[in-house]
Amino acid sequence: GAVVSQHPSWVICKSGTSVKIECRSLDFQATTMFWYRQFPKQSLMLMATSNEGSKATYEQGVEKDKFLINHASLTLSTLTVTSAHPEDSSFYICSARDPYIQYFGAGTRLSVL
Amino acid sequence: QQPVQSPQAVILREGEDAVINCSSSKALYSVHWYRQKHGEAPVFLMILLKGGEQKGHDKISASFNEKKQQSSLYLTASQLSYSGTYFCGTEVRRDDKIIFGKGTRLHILP
Numbered sequence: 001g002a003v004v005s006q007h008p009s010w011v012i013c014k015s016g017t018s019v020k021i022e023c024r025s026l027d028f029q030a031t032t033m034f035w036y037r038q039f040p041k042q043s044l045m046l047m048a049t050s051n052e053g054s055k056a057t058y059e060q061g062v063e064k065d066k067f068l069i070n071h072a073s074l075t076l077s078t079l080t081v082t083s084a085h086p087e088d089s090s091f092y093i094c095s096a097r098d099p100y101i102q103y104f105g106a107g108t109r110l111s112v113l
Numbered sequence: 114q115q116p117v118q119s120p121q122a123v124i125l126r127e128g129e130d131a132v133i134n135c136s137s138s139k140a141l142y143s144v145h146w147y148r149q150k151h152g153e154a155p156v157f158l159m160i161l162l163k164g165g166e167q168k169g170h171d172k173i174s175a176s177f178n179e180k181k182q183q184s185s186l187y188l189t190a191s192q193l194s195y196s197g198t199y200f201c202g203t204e205v206r207r208d209d210k211i212i213f214g215k216g217t218r219l220h221i222l223p
Contacts, residue, residue: 001157034210043115044155044200044213093154100162102145102202102211104154 002028002098006105013084014113021079021108023094029074030096035067038091038107050077084112114138116203118214126222130189133217135201137182144177144184145202145211148195155200159186188219196221 003026013019023033033050048069049057056069066088068080077096081088093107116137125131135144143162147155161177161184174187188195198218202211 006154032208043215044202046210046212049210097208100143100160101157103157104147107154109152 001101002026002096002103004094004096004103004105006094006108008108009106010109010111012111012113015085016083018080018082019084019110021081021092021094021110023077023079023096023105025075025096025098025103028096028098030077030098031074032097033071033077034095034097034102035069035077035079036093036095038093040091044093047079081110084110086112088112115212116201116214118199118201118217120217121215122218122220124220124222125191127193128190130187131191131195131219133186133188133199133201133219135184135186135203135214137203139182139203139205141177141179141182141203142206142209143204144175145204146173146175146184146186147200147202147213148197149200149216150197158199191219191221193221193223195219 005024007022031052035047036044047062050069050071052071058064071077089112095102095104116135119134146159149155159175177184198216200213200216202213204211
């Protein structure tokens with residue numbers, strides 16, 4: 001199957017700093033990528049849909065100014081968690097569709113101290 | 114709207130069969146099934162499209178009742194490697210976002 005690469009896999013940061021997470025489709029082009037957030041033993045909650053060349057579409061309740069998404073090319077989307085706080089600690093996972101199947105990255109575990 | 118999965122959890126012995134169900138209150142275009150192991154990303158298992166087309170895994174089967182907006186995932190002769198949390202995701206239109214259920218935890222005992 002197609003490969004989606006996500007970096008970093010784990011990041012620990014101080015409260016108030018910003019963290020950037022990268023999501024790349026390695027062997028296919030993805031006009032649309034998705035960002036999910038997952039708390040322990042819970043479901044995958046869709047945060048936003050990232051569209052190449054246009055603004056992301058955020059789900060209800062997700063703060064656009066806190067979670068900045070940029071889909072700069074057909075193979076790269078980034079999620080920046082701005083001014084991170086301990087409550088932002090979570091497992092963030094990206095995915096890309098090719099073309100029917102949605103493939104997931106390995107996820108990024110964010111811990112904010 | 115989030116699909117409803119049942120059961121929430123199931124424990125089996127190796128070699129036994131399991132069925133996981135997924136239902137939606139909305140008309141669906143497709144149903145997607147994934148398995149996630151602890152600390153890892155979800156892995157694609159199966160997609161069922163409106164009209165009966167299926168794409169997926171050789172050792173796992175699934176059904177999609179379009180009239181009832183229900184899907185079931187069938188795991189036969191379960192192996193230890195089948196342990197994990199199974200998520201169904203539903204899509205109401207082609208190329209739309211996928212909304213995932215709360216998951217079904219499957220634990221296989223030797």
